[in-house]
Amino acid sequence: QQPVQSPQAVILREGEDAVINCSSSKALYSVHWYRQKHGEAPVFLMILLKGGEQKGHEKISASFNEKKQQSSLYLTASQLSYSGTYFCGTEGSGGQNFVFGPGTRLSVLP
Amino acid sequence: EPEVTQTPSHQVTQMGQEVILRCVPISNHLYFYWYRQILGQKVEFLVSFYNNEISEKSEIFDDQFSVERPDGSNFTLKIRSTKLEDSAMYFCASSELDRVAEQFFGPGTRLTVL
Numbered sequence: 288q289q290p291v292q293s294p295q296a297v298i299l300r301e302g303e304d305a306v307i308n309c310s311s312s313k314a315l316y317s318v319h320w321y322r323q324k325h326g327e328a329p330v331f332l333m334i335l336l337k338g339g340e341q342k343g344h345e346k347i348s349a350s351f352n353e354k355k356q357q358s359s360l361y362l363t364a365s366q367l368s369y370s371g372t373y374f375c376g377t378e379g380s381g382g383q384n385f386v387f388g389p390g391t392r393l394s395v396l397p
Numbered sequence: 398e399p400e401v402t403q404t405p406s407h408q409v410t411q412m413g414q415e416v417i418l419r420c421v422p423i424s425n426h427l428y429f430y431w432y433r434q435i436l437g438q439k440v441e442f443l444v445s446f447y448n449n450e451i452s453e454k455s456e457i458f459d460d461q462f463s464v465e466r467p468d469g470s471n472f473t474l475k476i477r478s479t480k481l482e483d484s485a486m487y488f489c490a491s492s493e494l495d496r497v498a499e500q501f502f503g504p505g506t507r508l509t510v511l
Binding site: 319330331334 | 432438439440445488497499500501504505
């Protein structure tokens with residue numbers, strides 16, 4: 288079952304922060320985050336495994352709340368290069384197919 | 398830096414024709430995937446492949462689709478009888494370990510069915 292992402296789209300000014308949420312109705316084993324720029328392939332950002340961990344990648348970090356079956360991606364002090372569509376991908380605890388969410392389109396303006 | 402490559406970059410075909418999309422995964426990777434992305438929509442999982450067999454497939458991956466690793470380097474997706482709705486970008490990806498690992502995506506093949 289496809290995870291839900293919110294918001295669908297967000298517009299920021301350079302230097303502002305954003306949070307993108309991903310939630311599932313099923314118990315999750317892992318959450319993946321990818322960024323896709325227009326006309327390009329998705330690029331891996333990070334994976335979070337069940338256990339409620341938090342990870343960081345430069346100024347982009349994420350958390351995974353296993354109990355709530357949701358993950359949040361935090362972008363701090365956004366840069367123009369952060370623009371793109373962010374997809375979460377989830378794998379269920381029951382070994383269900385890896386499924387991407389619908390994506391959140393992020394636009395960072397100067 | 399090693400990368401996943403895909404050919405062709407753009408394929409145009411007539412409805413009902415067979416197409417084969419080719420991918421060369423990163424050489425030491427063991428897990429291979431095909432995804433589809435209809436223009437402006439989300440990335441959809443089609444199939445995963447490990448140890449020369451399909452490990453998982455989605456409901457999209459019906460009988461008209463097949464995958465093969467014909468030699469030690471190529472990984473192919475065949476669509477037997479293309480439909481208009483098969484028009485999409487098809488991405489191949491590979492990972493060193495199972496799905497709980499970074500997937501490296503190829504640049505994609507844009508399939509246009511007329």
